[in-house]
Amino acid sequence: MPMNLLLVVFTLLLNGCSHEPLYQSQSYVFGTLVDISIYGESEPRARELANHVQQEFQRLHDSLHAWKEGSDLTRLNAAFAQGETPVPVSPELAQIIQDATTLSTRSNELFNPAIGNLIKLWGFQRDEYSPVNIDADAINALVKQAPRMSGIVIEHGTAYSKNPTVRLDLGGYAKGYALDKAAAYLRQQGVKNALINIGGNIIALGQHGDHPWRVGIQHPRQPGPIAMLDLPDGWAIGTSGDYQRYFELDGKRYCHIIDPRTGYPAQGTQAVTILVPPAANAGTLSDVASKPIFISNAGDKAQAAQMMGITNYMVIDAQGKIFVSAEMRRRLQWPEKIMPKEKHVRLENLP
Amino acid sequence: MSGWKTCPKPLPGDWIVISAGLLLVVMLFLTLWHGEHAAKLRIRQGDTIYATLSLDQERTLDIHGPLGNTRIVIHQGRARFVSSPCRNQYCVHQGWLSRASQVAICLPNQISLELLGAKKSYDSLNY
Amino acid sequence: MQKNIIINTTADDHRIARLAALAIGLHIAEAIIPSPLPGVKPGIANIVTLYVLYRFDFATAAWVSLLRVFASSLLLGNFLSPTFVLSLAGALSSLFTLALGVKLPRRWFSPISLSILAAFAHIAGQLLVVRLWLIPHTGVAYLLPIFATAALLFGVINGLITTKLLADKRP
Numbered sequence: 001m002p003m004n005l006l007l008v009v010f011t012l013l014l015n016g017c018s019h020e021p022l023y024q025s026q027s028y029v030f031g032t033l034v035d036i037s038i039y040g041e042s043e044p045r046a047r048e049l050a051n052h053v054q055q056e057f058q059r060l061h062d063s064l065h066a067w068k069e070g071s072d073l074t075r076l077n078a079a080f081a082q083g084e085t086p087v088p089v090s091p092e093l094a095q096i097i098q099d100a101t102t103l104s105t106r107s108n109e110l111f112n113p114a115i116g117n118l119i120k121l122w123g124f125q126r127d128e129y130s131p132v133n134i135d136a137d138a139i140n141a142l143v144k145q146a147p148r149m150s151g152i153v154i155e156h157g158t159a160y161s162k163n164p165t166v167r168l169d170l171g172g173y174a175k176g177y178a179l180d181k182a183a184a185y186l187r188q189q190g191v192k193n194a195l196i197n198i199g200g201n202i203i204a205l206g207q208h209g210d211h212p213w214r215v216g217i218q219h220p221r222q223p224g225p226i227a228m229l230d231l232p233d234g235w236a237i238g239t240s241g242d243y244q245r246y247f248e249l250d251g252k253r254y255c256h257i258i259d260p261r262t263g264y265p266a267q268g269t270q271a272v273t274i275l276v277p278p279a280a281n282a283g284t285l286s287d288v289a290s291k292p293i294f295i296s297n298a299g300d301k302a303q304a305a306q307m308m309g310i311t312n313y314m315v316i317d318a319q320g321k322i323f324v325s326a327e328m329r330r331r332l333q334w335p336e337k338i339m340p341k342e343k344h345v346r347l348e349n350l351p
Numbered sequence: 352m353s354g355w356k357t358c359p360k361p362l363p364g365d366w367i368v369i370s371a372g373l374l375l376v377v378m379l380f381l382t383l384w385h386g387e388h389a390a391k392l393r394i395r396q397g398d399t400i401y402a403t404l405s406l407d408q409e410r411t412l413d414i415h416g417p418l419g420n421t422r423i424v425i426h427q428g429r430a431r432f433v434s435s436p437c438r439n440q441y442c443v444h445q446g447w448l449s450r451a452s453q454v455a456i457c458l459p460n461q462i463s464l465e466l467l468g469a470k471k472s473y474d475s476l477n478y
Numbered sequence: 479m480q481k482n483i484i485i486n487t488t489a490d491d492h493r494i495a496r497l498a499a500l501a502i503g504l505h506i507a508e509a510i511i512p513s514p515l516p517g518v519k520p521g522i523a524n525i526v527t528l529y530v531l532y533r534f535d536f537a538t539a540a541w542v543s544l545l546r547v548f549a550s551s552l553l554l555g556n557f558l559s560p561t562f563v564l565s566l567a568g569a570l571s572s573l574f575t576l577a578l579g580v581k582l583p584r585r586w587f588s589p590i591s592l593s594i595l596a597a598f599a600h601i602a603g604q605l606l607v608v609r610l611w612l613i614p615h616t617g618v619a620y621l622l623p624i625f626a627t628a629a630l631l632f633g634v635i636n637g638l639i640t641t642k643l644l645a646d647k648r649p
Contacts, residue, residue, distance in 0.1 A: 027398065028461050035475055127459065130438055200478035208474055216452065218478035223445050224453035228473050237477045244478065247439070273477065335472075359641035364586030368594050372630040375598070379623040 020209065025050040029057045030175055031127060032199030038186075039193035039208055049189060053182045057198070060178050063093070066116055066169040067125040076159060077116065077167045086158035094154050099281070100173050101149040103288050107308060110292035112260040114147040116167030122265065124245055124256045125169065131249045139263040171256070172240075176287025179203040179236060183283060195231070201238045203283045204231040217332075218243075220270035220316055227314070227332045234278025238286030240294040241271040259295045266295045268318045274305070275312035275328060285309075391467040392430045392448075394423065403467070406430060416460030423464065435460055493534070494541045501526040501546040502553070509554055518625065520632040524572065524596060528589055528640045536577055543569050563611075564604045571603025572596035589644065593637030597629040 023038045023046035036053055038046040065071035072093055079087040089097075100113050119125055121139060123132035142165060151163035170177075175198040182196050183203050193206030195213045204213045212232055216225030220243050231237055242255035246265075254265040272294040276282045289308035296304040298317065305313050305325070312328040324332065361369065394401040396414055404410070410425040411433075419436035429449040432442040435457050442457035451468025454476060505523040523546055531539035547569045551562040579592045605622065 026395065028458070032458055033456060033463070037474060195475050197475045197477075200476070202475055202477050213475070214473040216473035216476045218476055223448050223455050224450060225473065225476065239477050241478065243441075359588070359590070359638055359645060361590050362586055362588045364582065365588050365590040365594075365637075368587070368591040369630075369634065372594050372598065372626075372633070376623065376626045376630055379626050383623055 022208070023047065023050065025054065027054050027057075029054065030061050030178070030199055032175075033197075034199070035195075035197040036182075037195040037208075037213075038191060039195075039206070041191060049186060049191060053185060053196070056181060056185065057178050060174060060181070063090075064096075064170050064174045066171060067120070073168055073170065079159075080152070080161035080166050080168075081164050083164060084160045084162060086153075086155070086160040088157060089154065089159040091157070094157070094159065096170070096173070096177060097149070097152055097154060097159065097168070099284070100170070100288075101152065103173075103284075104149040107288075107292040107304070109148060109260060110295045110304065111172060111288050112147075112149065113168055113170050113173055114149050114151065114163075114166045115142075115258060115260050115263075116169035117147065117165055118142050118258050118260070118263050119169050119171070119256070120167070121263075122254065122256075122258060123247070124171075131247045131254075134249075143261070143263040172291050173284065173288055175199055175201050176236075176238065176281075176284040179283025179286070180281055184280075200244070201236070201283065201287050202231065203236040203286070204233060206233050217273050217314070218271075221320065225335065226316075226322075227334050229275075229331045229333060231275075234282065236276045236282040236286035237273065238276070238290050239271055239273040240290040242266075242269065243271070257291060257294055261295075268298060269294050270316040270318060270320065271314075272301075272316075273314045274310045275331065276310070277312075390451075392425060393465045393467055395463040395465070397461040401462075406466070414462055416457070416462050418460045421457060421460050421462050423462075430464055430466065431455070432457060432462075432464065435462075490538070494538055494545070497526055497530055497538075498542045498545040498549065501542055502549050505546050505550040506553060509550070518628045521597060521600065521636065524593070524600070525636050525640050525643070527572075527576070528593055528596070528636070529643055531576055531580060531592070532589060532640070532644050536580060539576065540573050543573055564607055567603040567607040568600040571606075572600040575599035588637070589640040590634060590637030593640060594630060594633035597633030597636070598626070601625045601629045 021040050023041065023043055025036045025047070027034045034054065034057060036050045038050060041049065062068075063072045066073055068074060072090060076087065076089060076093070079085065104111050104113065116125070118139065121132075121135060121142065123130065145163065145165040147163055147166040151161050151166045153160055153162060178198055179196055179201055180203070183205060186194050186205060191205060193208065195205070195208070196203050200218065202215055207213055212230035215229055215231045215237055217227045217229070217237075217239065218241070219226035220241050229237075240257055242253060242257070245256035246253050248254070257266045258264065259266045272290045274286060274290045274293065276286045276289070279285065285308070289310050290313075292304040292308055293301050293310070293313060293315065301315055301323075302325075305311070311325060312331065313325050314328050314332070315323040317323070390406060391403055392406055393403045394412070394414065396416060401414060402412075404425065406425055406428045408425055412423045412425075414421050414423060416436075421435045421442075422433040424431060424433045429447040431447045432445065432455060435442050437457055437459035439459075442455055442462070445455035448455055448464060448466050451466050452472045453466045454463065456463040501523045504526065508519055508522060526546075527539050527543045530542050547562070547565050548557070551557040551559070551565065556562050575595050576592060579587075579595050582591065605625065
């Protein structure tokens with residue numbers, strides 16, 4: 001697995017001329033970039049802690065990988081496809097499935113990790129994907145067969161699926177889950193200040209010296225941030241964007257976020273960013289809860305946010321117009337040059 | 352020579368020229384002075400900082416990643432991915448980076464570019 | 479007997495020489511007096527060019543302007559150096575603009591307009607040379623707003639002075 005080699009490194013950032021007690025480690029896990037910043041610990045200890053977290057990420061990645069042969073999830077998916085024979089499932093995976101099922105129900109199944117077959121059909125279950133021929137019949141057939149989380153039955157340490165088309169893909173869950181695990185571990189180890197970033201999903205512990213951790217939100221169509229905010233202790237931030245994994249076919253963009261109702265990639269939205277207040281599952285929620293908002297039609301986005309309990313959110317539509325909830329608006333800072341566009345920023349009132 | 356008590360009055364056309372000049376100056380400030388001018392380029396290759404280079408040079412770099420050679424160019428105070436062995440070419444499509452804090456990442460080949468200003472404007476990027 | 483070399487000079491030649499001498503004087507004064515912002519100069523010698531353009535004609539103004547550039551650089555010892563090339567580029571560019579600008583209706587456009595246009599043309603010509611030849615990267619663009627501000631400011635001031643001089647009776 002050349003792509004998933006755990007590459008742990010550190011960089012002691014020399015910020016200006018002062019030597020900050022800031023330790024940074026970077027690696028490529030979950031098919032993406034993982035950044036861990038630890039502030040205020042001695043360098044050897046920070047390195048040890050970051051290494052441990054990176055190894056934990058690698059373990060989760062290997063276990064929850066949606067298409068690599070030999071991962072726990074792949075084995076489980078194979079069993080689901082075979083029929084209703086219960087197979088043993090680890091307590092951790094059982095817990096994850098149950099939690100994901102709850103969140104899926106709460107989202108009216110717009111967040112649906114059971115549609116792995118659709119994601120595979122669209123060619124996104126590959127490290128290096130390319131435009132696919134759109135097989136409308138296969139897509140429609142799969143939508144009709146309605147793979148749902150509720151089709152999975154977990155009892156006595158075993159699992160089976162009543163619906164053989166259920167194929168788990170935890171792409172919208174695992175990174176957030178890993179954030180929660182990492183944050184809990186670091187807290188338990190007595191770390192006061194850290195910032196963990198897995199492929200853009202970020203959770204904050206404490207702050208960066210005498211000021212809060214500062215996070216930039218990626219502009220969906222340009223390099224660099226569109227806005228910035230302070231991420232307070234315990235808060236998590238997550239973005240679903242059509243720019244993260246996509247391909248273009250005949251001038252149309254097909255992103256990796258599939259609308260389970262149609263079986264086609266969600267259209268009409270460039271990005272949804274949400275902010276989640278401190279909670280044991282803040283990381284998970286930051287990963288999961290942006291999807292239903294992203295998939296919902298323009299008029300239903302506020303309702304989708306409310307459904308997921310999200311009050312801080314920002315939506316950028318296909319035209320690049322920015323909609324920000326009242327609460328989120330207070331937290332965002334716009335770089336001046338972007339904000340001739342502030343006229344596009346609209347306050348979205350929750351119904 | 353008469354005194355300077357009678358200052359010449361600009362004619363209507365002069366006012367047009369003066370206004371146009373003012374507009375030009377304002378536009379130049381708005382277009383050229385936005386964003387912090389980046390001075391340095393940091394290239395990360397996998398786990399290590401490959402190099403931190405001045406943008407004040409003309410340079411082409413070939414960096415080897417897991418998939419092969421990625422070409423990066425520094426040109427006129429800007430930097431970009433020019434070619435990459437990855438399939439989706441997101442990194443190349445990112446285009447030129449010219450302002451501090453701008454980032455382009457090639458995940459498949461594990462190479463990232465970041466422009467550094469005098470001060471980092473944020474700790475981490477949500478994307 | 480001493481042999482005299484006689485060059486037939488016209489009244490025009492004398493006039494050009496006199497005005498060019500004045501322009502050269504102003505040019506050198508400006509070159510010697512340090513500017514608070516490097517590269518930003520009021521360009522008072524352009525007052526002479528503009529004055530000549532109105533009092534006489536474009537050909538005379540062009541002569542005065544180019545003589546100033548060449549003679550000043552010889553006197554300052556930077557002939558054919560980058561400074562000279564920049565100076566020439568600025569002069570040619572603003573002369574070109576004046577050639578066009580002088581056709582503007584006098585009823586509407588006073589020397590102030592021409593002075594501003596010439597000042598902008600001057601920095602445009604210079605920066606083009608800088609960009610293409612001396613410093614081929616975008617750092618120069620960063621200074622452009624400052625130069626443009628200076629061009630507008632000094633363009634207006636020089637234009638006012640020229641208008642005033644033209645309004646006065648000839649000495």
